[in-house]
Amino acid sequence: MTDETTSLTTLIVDDHSIFRSGLRADLARDIQVVGEAASVDEAITLVTQLKPRVVLLDVHLPGGSGGGGAEVVMRAAPASPETLFLALSVSDAADDVVRVIRAGARGYITKSSSGADVSDAARRVADGDAVFSPRLAGFVLDAFGAISGETAQADHELDRLSKREQEVMRLIARGYAYKEVAADLYISIKTVETHVSSVLRKLQLSSRHELTAWALERKLL
Known part of the structure; x- marks a missing residue:
């Protein structure tokens, strides 16, 4: 398990600077933010360069080919196979959840989560768990049952x-x-x-x- 003696490296990807700043301030002390990105292309570049353990990823992002967070996962994961992706979005729409999980994200939580909740989710993803806000898990089960x-x-x-x-x-x-x-x-x-x-x-x-x-x-x- 990740604990407060070991820093968990993370990258925050969101196109709203105020949200990025607020999230960075609210994360637990053992969560080390190594960078921030505001677009698909910037996120892919930083994941490739910094190779964070966990990326906190919004699903709606400018840039790239219009695929948002799912595109980041698909294009960045091959260059940094040890990096894991946790979707963090205001959206709780089934289509958004399913799209980014199918792309390879390990979890999906909403922005209504507290800093402590996000920190815990990041640790759990780093430890190999799949993490979802309670009402979103059903979307994933339904979708993958039809794969x-x-x-x-x-x-x-x-x-x-x-x-x-x-x-x-x-x-x-x-x-x-x-x-x-x-x-x-x-x-x-x-x-x-x-x-x-x-x-x-x-x-x-x-x-x-x-x-x-x-x-x-x-x-x-």
Whole structure:
């Protein structure tokens, strides 16, 4: 167990500076805040550089490809495999909870929690537990009880796309520009545009932001 003789390194990720300052002041003395981030891109950079043990992560963040906290988890975790993510948000919407947990977060608590509650949750996550505010746990149980069916549905949706369309889809969903996709796959920008239009039509999506959310929810990135 983490105790007050051992500092638990944490990174606070929230786009409101007042909240970050208040949380930092309210955390227990054994919780060492090594940095703060206000956007998806800044969070990914700091997780990679600082490798904190626990990231206290808001789910709605500017930047990146529009995936918010879930995008931070998906993109930062491979670069810092020892880092664990605890969602801390004002939102208690089922969609927000399920999205960030599916991305790989180890827990989700609301901002109505006290500094002592957040400190305890961070310690528990660091010790390997999954931590949820009481009324949110049901969302997770319900959602993950349906995973096998949704995995089959995702496979079915991917079957609509050709191999090249799947390659383009993953790069676009990760935030690549059309010219970057073209260079990476050795095809023309016009061909990329054609594939993107086809992907959006087949998946019944209207924008690349919807495509990113679709891919994150299915853990395809």
